[in-house]
Amino acid sequence: MMGTLPKEQQGGQEERKSMNSAKKVAIILGSDSDLPVAKKAAATLKELEIPFAIHIYSAHRTPDAARDFARNARAAGFGVIIAAAGMAAHLAGALAANTTLPVIGIPCAGPLLDGLDALLSTVQMPSGIPVATVAVGGGANAALLAAEMLALSDPALTERLEKRRQAEAEAVLRKDAGIAARLEE
Numbered sequence: 749m750m751g752t753l754p755k756e757q758q759g760g761q762e763e764r765k766s767m768n769s770a771k772k773v774a775i776i777l778g779s780d781s782d783l784p785v786a787k788k789a790a791a792t793l794k795e796l797e798i799p800f801a802i803h804i805y806s807a808h809r810t811p812d813a814a815r816d817f818a819r820n821a822r823a824a825g826f827g828v829i830i831a832a833a834g835m836a837a838h839l840a841g842a843l844a845a846n847t848t849l850p851v852i853g854i855p856c857a858g859p860l861l862d863g864l865d866a867l868l869s870t871v872q873m874p875s876g877i878p879v880a881t882v883a884v885g886g887g888a889n890a891a892l893l894a895a896e897m898l899a900l901s902d903p904a905l906t907e908r909l910e911k912r913r914q915a916e917a918e919a920v921l922r923k924d925a926g927i928a929a930r931l932e933e
């Protein structure tokens with residue numbers, strides 16, 4: 749079926765450019781109420797200089813737009829799709845059903861059940877249609893996993909990921925050095 753999205757929405761809006769990474773990441777939200785989780789993913793992608801676009805498409809509320817985005821995503825230059833949704837979170841699975849790009853699902857905590865509903869809806873995919881599911885609210889890890897996928901064919905991005913890992917380890921070691929003194933705080 750032909751795409752129904754306007755051209756500028758097929759990977760354009762909010763896009764971040766980079767000289768270093770050829771492929772873009774798509775962050776798709778089921779609702780603007782998932783924005784706090786998306787912000788964590790966006791911040792990590794920015795830090796790693798990975799270009800991305802962000803959209804709201806819902807498998808429930810805008811099924812045609814969600815399907816068309818997934819079907820056009822590879823041609824639009826995306827390498828990975830991150831889908832963040834809460835409650836009956838079918839978004840990641842519905843996107844995955846319409847593309848063979850890797851789809852990473854972020855279950856978002858809703859008003860009830862602390863995100864367990866979204867976690868199970870996202871992770872329990874039937875065999876044949878995989879969704880790589882990160883922790884409830886795991887925006888940063890979703891972005892890092894996307895980065896690791898893109899880094900398979902991007903040595904400069906691999907280097908940035910390794911530097912970030914190193915910096916993180918050094919920060920923990922600095923905390924270790926000071927932890928005994930903090931017992932008195």
Ligand code: C2R
Nearest residue numbers: 778779781806807808833834837838839
């Ligand atoms: P509202 O706050 O807009 O009522 O949405 C959204 O991701 C959000 O967490 C409540 C929750 O509904 C979720 N939603 C889905 C899907 N579309 C919206 N799980 C979907 O397609 O799976």
